[in-house]
Amino acid sequence: MRTGYTLNGRYRIIRSLGEGGMANVYLAHDLILDRDVSVKLLRLDLRDDPGTVRRFQREALAATELVNDNIVQVYDVGEENGMQYLVMEYVEGTDLKAYIKKHFPIAYQEVIQIMEQILSAVKTAHEHNIIHRDLKPQNILIDENRVAKITDFGIAVALSEHSLTQTNTVLGSVHYLSPEQARGGMATKQSDIYSLGIILYELLTGTVPFEGETAVSIALKHFQSEIPSVRDIDPRIPQALENVVLKATSKRPADRYTDVASMADDLATSLSPKRAGELRFTPAENDDGETKVLPASALSAAAVPHAIAKPVGEESAEAATKDATAADDQSTGKKKRKKYRHPRRRKFLIAGGIVFLVILGIFIGVALFRPQMTNVPNVIGDQETTARSALVSAKLKVGTVHKTSSDKVKIHRVARTEPRSGTQLKQNTVVDLWISTGPKRYKLDDYQGDSYASTAAKLEA
Structure with missing residues (x-):
């Protein structure tokens, strides 16, 4: 958008x-209102999806x-010529990444003062049932004045379904992505x-806990690798801090703080001398939800029906009968089990093995015949030869x-x-390329002697 353009007849673009x-x-x-504001225009490729536009407008209105x-205040939400825009409070300063x-x-x-401000903002959003989804x-x-302000509450949700397919976007966000979002x-x-x-x-450390060459490799570390210790980087950091x-970044959501207020309360006392001897936090051990196979003995025990109460006389007679036949049962028990139980178990095992092989064959077939996918690399601003090499490296044709x-x-x-x-x-x-020829140039006609109105109309056209 060019400098001097007036959006919706109200917001004049400065730079x-x-x-x-x-x-x-x-x-x-x-x-x-005679004030400077920040105007955000939704990215072009996100404007083409009606669902994204609806979510963007709905969440942006909620953010107001x-x-x-x-929280950076949202003043206005609108659309002009297919352009979705937000008008927000203009904050003079820098972002936290550059500040760190x-x-x-x-x-x-x-650190605690900055985090307390951030936690206060997120607490307000959560009380309105708005989840940011892209905090970084x-x-x-x-x-x-060193006042922290969170922005992009409206846009984060519009991007959430696109983040894993937009390389430039996710590389900035994946360092802060929760394990459940990574999955x-x-x-x-x-x-x-x-x-x-x-x-x-x-x-606390000046760096993020996980690095990697690709967004996927970093995302995998979020739900597979333990978070590195901040005290290994700076031993002076109190264990309570x-x-x-550790609690906020637990792999399972249930092990984290129940809400932002709890995290703020814990953080507020983390430098207190009363917590000097605190032990290192470890998440509670819990069943991970995986399916487990019960032993055959447990299944057999579960299948035995409950005993039916009998009168004393019948019980004594039954006991005597059992005593009389105990020796015979002991000598023939193994044979009976072999005769009636083992063949059935063997049939189940064979059937289970066949089913397993069929399923395995299906998975192998799908893997062999599934088309190999790749992403179009970002070559905007590159020279043609560099762009061609990048596309070939990504297994694409020019x-x-x-x-x-x-311009x-x-x-x-x-x-x-x-x-x-x-x-x-x-x-x-095949991927087509458009090479820039620089700003579009126009040859002016000779307007000498023409009226102002007609000349102005021709120039504007």
């Missing part, structure tokens, strides 16, 4: 503030109800608490190379691809 995985952000001036000093990089190491007391330092702004499960309030624990980890990190004008991409560099970057395709699929 671009940045481009993210989900939206382009602009500084604008509200002509009616969140009133908290630590610039000021690390940060004093423990300041990049979505937390720090103004000139593809539904995000809950405990998912936000997990992300808050990772943010606290980064405030590390315990807040199709037609087109020329297109662009954003330098000349002789890739302006766009079709299909777009991040799209999942079968291997060896």
Whole structure:
């Protein structure tokens, strides 16, 4: 969007503030209320999905109800020419990611003060049943007075279904992704608490707990690997403070804090001398829910019917009969069991083995004949030769190379691809390239002697 453009006849664009995985952000001036605002335009590829647009509008409207000093306030939600936009409070400062990089190491007391502000904001959202789903330092702004403000409550949900297919987006978010989200499960309030624990980890150590070459490799570590100890990086960190990190980032949601208020209360006393001798937090052991095979003896015992009470005389007679036949049963018992029980068990085992082999064959067949998939790499801004190499490395074919004008991409560099970057395709699929020829140029006619109105109309056209 160009500088000077007036969105909806009210918000005049001043300059671009940045481009993210989900939206382009602009500084604008509200002509009616005479104040600077931040305008976010939903990313182009997300605008094409009607379901995403509806979710974006619904969640953005819900975010307007969140009133908290630590939440970036949403002023307006609208659409113009198919562009979905949010008008938000403009915060002068930086995001928490850049703040950590610039000021690390940060004093423990300041870490707690920053986290308390973040927890206050998330608590307000959770009280309105709004889950952020994408909490990370990049979505937390720090103004000139060191006040933390969370943003993107409206956009996070619109992106949630696209994150694992959008490489540029997920690489920023996956470092803070809860194990249940990494598995593809539904995000809950405990998912936000997990992300808050990772943010606290980064405030204390200056780094994230898990790194990897791909988003998938990092996601796997979130639900397979134990979180590294912050005290191994900085032994001065009190055990009580590390315990807040460990409890918030437990693999199972049930082992985490029940709510944000509980985490805030625990964090507030983590530097207290009264907690100096605290033991390291370990999650309670619990059944992991896996199916378990019962031993045959347990099944047999479960199948025995309850004994029926008998009169004393009948009971004595039955006991005498049992005593009389005990020797015979002992000598023939093994043979009887072999004759009647073992063949049936053997049939069950054979049938079970056949079923297992059939299922195994089906899985192998599906694996062999399933098409191999790959993602279109992000080559926007790359030279044509570099882009071709990246596509070949991703096992894709280069199709037609087109020329297109662009005021954003330098000349002789890739302006766009079709299909777009991040799209999942079968291997060896053709991808077309559009190479920038630079800004579009126009040759002016000679308007000398023409009227102002007709000349203005021609220029605007």
